Amino acid sequence: MGKITFIEHDNTEHVTEFEAGTTLMQIAVDNAVPGIDGDCGGECACGTCHMIVADEWFGKTGSIGDAEEQMLSMTPERAQTSRLGCQVKTTAAMDGLTVHLPEFQM
Amino acid sequence: MTTSEKKTTVIVGGGHAAGALMTTLLQKKYQHEVVLVGEEPHPPYQRPPLSKNYLAGEVEQASLYLKPRAVYEKAGQQLRLGVRVEQIDRDNKTIRLSDQSTLKYDQLVLATGSHVRRLRAPGSDLQGIHYLHDIADTDALREKLVPGTRLVIVGGGYIGLEVAASAIKKGVNVTVLEAADRLMQRVTGPEMSAFFYAKHIAAGVDVRLNTAVTGFEAGDQGRVAGVTLADGGTVPADIVLVSIGVIPETALAEAAGLPCDDGIVVDEFTRTGDPDILAIGDCTRHRNLFFEKMQRLESVANAVDQARTAAATLMGEEKPYDSAPWFWSNQYDVRLQMVGLSQNHDQRVLRGSTEDKEFAVFYLREGCVIAVDAVNLPVAFMVGKQLVQHRKSVSAEALSDPGADLKALV
Numbered sequence: 001m002g003k004i005t006f007i008e009h010d011n012t013e014h015v016t017e018f019e020a021g022t023t024l025m026q027i028a029v030d031n032a033v034p035g036i037d038g039d040c041g042g043e044c045a046c047g048t049c050h051m052i053v054a055d056e057w058f059g060k061t062g063s064i065g066d067a068e069e070q071m072l073s074m075t076p077e078r079a080q081t082s083r084l085g086c087q088v089k090t091t092a093a094m095d096g097l098t099v100h101l102p103e104f105q106m
Numbered sequence: 107m108t109t110s111e112k113k114t115t116v117i118v119g120g121g122h123a124a125g126a127l128m129t130t131l132l133q134k135k136y137q138h139e140v141v142l143v144g145e146e147p148h149p150p151y152q153r154p155p156l157s158k159n160y161l162a163g164e165v166e167q168a169s170l171y172l173k174p175r176a177v178y179e180k181a182g183q184q185l186r187l188g189v190r191v192e193q194i195d196r197d198n199k200t201i202r203l204s205d206q207s208t209l210k211y212d213q214l215v216l217a218t219g220s221h222v223r224r225l226r227a228p229g230s231d232l233q234g235i236h237y238l239h240d241i242a243d244t245d246a247l248r249e250k251l252v253p254g255t256r257l258v259i260v261g262g263g264y265i266g267l268e269v270a271a272s273a274i275k276k277g278v279n280v281t282v283l284e285a286a287d288r289l290m291q292r293v294t295g296p297e298m299s300a301f302f303y304a305k306h307i308a309a310g311v312d313v314r315l316n317t318a319v320t321g322f323e324a325g326d327q328g329r330v331a332g333v334t335l336a337d338g339g340t341v342p343a344d345i346v347l348v349s350i351g352v353i354p355e356t357a358l359a360e361a362a363g364l365p366c367d368d369g370i371v372v373d374e375f376t377r378t379g380d381p382d383i384l385a386i387g388d389c390t391r392h393r394n395l396f397f398e399k400m401q402r403l404e405s406v407a408n409a410v411d412q413a414r415t416a417a418a419t420l421m422g423e424e425k426p427y428d429s430a431p432w433f434w435s436n437q438y439d440v441r442l443q444m445v446g447l448s449q450n451h452d453q454r455v456l457r458g459s460t461e462d463k464e465f466a467v468f469y470l471r472e473g474c475v476i477a478v479d480a481v482n483l484p485v486a487f488m489v490g491k492q493l494v495q496h497r498k499s500v501s502a503e504a505l506s507d508p509g510a511d512l513k514a515l516v
């Protein structure tokens with residue numbers, strides 16, 4: 001059990017609790033965080049779970065797969081530390097992580 | 107707001123559309139009472155895994171739920187599960203439930219989805235004939251998928267084919283019978299059909315096109331033993347899956363006198379003929395400003411997009427439904443992503459080759475991209491989403507030249 005903070009585009013913060021092993025997308029969805037749709041349920045098929053990981057945490061989120069990279073490459077608000085939330089499985093080391101949400105999803 | 111101003115919004119049906127509506131209302135901090143009445147014992151869940159990784163046994167049942175039930179309830183939304191809505195009394199704005207209770211509504215949202223089309227033919231009530239629409243169906247089918255079993259799938263649409271891919275991996279002998287001359291004919295073009303045909307044949311599935319089914323042959327103890335064909339032949343079977351499409355669930359709406367036409371008719375704000383009743387998802391024949399004609403679609407994208415439109419309508423915002431539909435299917439190592447509707451195309455452009463691991467088909471009409479099917483090529487899907495949404499006119503050369511950057515087209 002740890003904490004992850006989602007910050008909406010308008011700076012509204014959502015501090016959530018998580019169990020390691022859940023994806024960032026599912027944590028956001030389970031907490032009804034606005035701005036994360038997760039429409040395909042985590043299949044890396046829709047691109048509606050785009051998140052921007054705080055710089056200092058990016059290294060802890062694992063590597064970006066080929067399909068994810070292709071999806072992200074066309075995501076309007078892509079940043080250096082962008083990830084698809086459904087492709088990031090949380091670990092205990094992510095306790096305290098902060099992610100920012102883009103203004104729009106695909 | 108005083109309590110006397112508090113209204114009650116009742117959602118009928120507890121599927122993907124209903125779940126997305128509950129979520130959107132939560133996110134938008136909707137101030138009124140929300141009650142969902144769903145016939146299934148589960149909170150809203152996703153059906154796509156039912157023919158994919160949940161059938162394969164790779165994910166748990168709880169992971170199908172859009173959210174844990176407690177999340178809605180903690181936020182004050184009510185779920186009445188395992189209860190069916192039997193009747194709508196529009197004059198008194200009341201619904202009657204299968205447990206004989208009644209519920210008053212100020213606004214009603216019908217999210218009743220669809221039910222499977224049954225094959226009415228001799229022997230159709232034999233044991234061992236399966237359909238696939240809910241969790242219980244998948245649980246029952248999965249149990250039967252043991253090595254050496256002969257599974258005959260009637261219908262070569264994406265659900266039947268996803269099951270074929272899962273079953274063959276488990277060592278089941280699989281035959282697919284399709285009446286049309288190609289697979290997934292209703293949703294995709296001939297290149298894609300040919301590609302999937304080759305995939306299934308290579309995996310060992312016996313795919314038979316142009317093959318009409320006339321009925322089922324009985325074996326011992328009322329169990330199915332074979333599927334009979336129009337050409338007089340029989341395909342032996344231990345189990346059968348019939349997957350020949352769905353029918354929108356409109357009975358409730360029809361009985362209440364709401365306009366229906368193979369789907370509950372709604373406008374671009376998801377409004378039915380009654381200003382206090384909305385309808386969303388598989389059960390609707392709807393206006394989407396993106397298309398000229400009314401549509402009826404069976405997809406998650408349509409369910410969630412209409413749910414978001416309905417949430418806006420409930421909150422007094424006018425946000426018409428105007429987005430391009432999209433879809434996906436997983437079979438073997440193939441990730442198919444589709445956007446737009448390809449039926450009315452007048453030109454098809456292939457990028458890459460169907461012999462490759464990754465390629466895409468672009469469907470054009472009068473020079474504009476109206477749909478894209480991408481195989482293991484998410485970038486083509488994402489570019490396609492933009493091209494289709496903005497009705498971009500693009501030259502066939504630019505689309506087909508693998509050396510040209512797709513991203514430069516948007």
Ligand SMILES: Cc1cc2nc3c(=O)[nH]c(=O)nc-3n(C[C@H](O)[C@H](O)[C@H](O)COP(=O)(O)OP(=O)(O)OC[C@H]3O[C@@H](n4cnc5c(N)ncnc54)[C@H](O)[C@@H]3O)c2cc1C
Pocket residue numbers: 118119120121122123124143144145146152153154155156157189190191192217218219220238239240265355358386387388389403404405406407409432433434435
């Ligand atoms: C096996 C399978 C695989 C699929 N794969 C994909 C895919 O890969 N991609 C994709 O986009 N789509 C897929 N779909 C389609 C997608 O799941 C549907 O389009 C979506 O579920 C529609 O949502 P809905 O809420 O409109 O209807 P449903 O999800 O069907 O929900 C309707 C619910 O309403 C309940 N109900 C009906 N009448 C009443 C009543 N009178 N009272 C109370 N409750 C009632 C029903 O019991 C049901 O639970 C798949 C569907 C299936 C079955």
Ligand code: FES
Pocket residue numbers: 025037038039040041042043044045046047048049084085086087
């Ligand atoms: S939930 Fe669809 S891509 Fe992440």
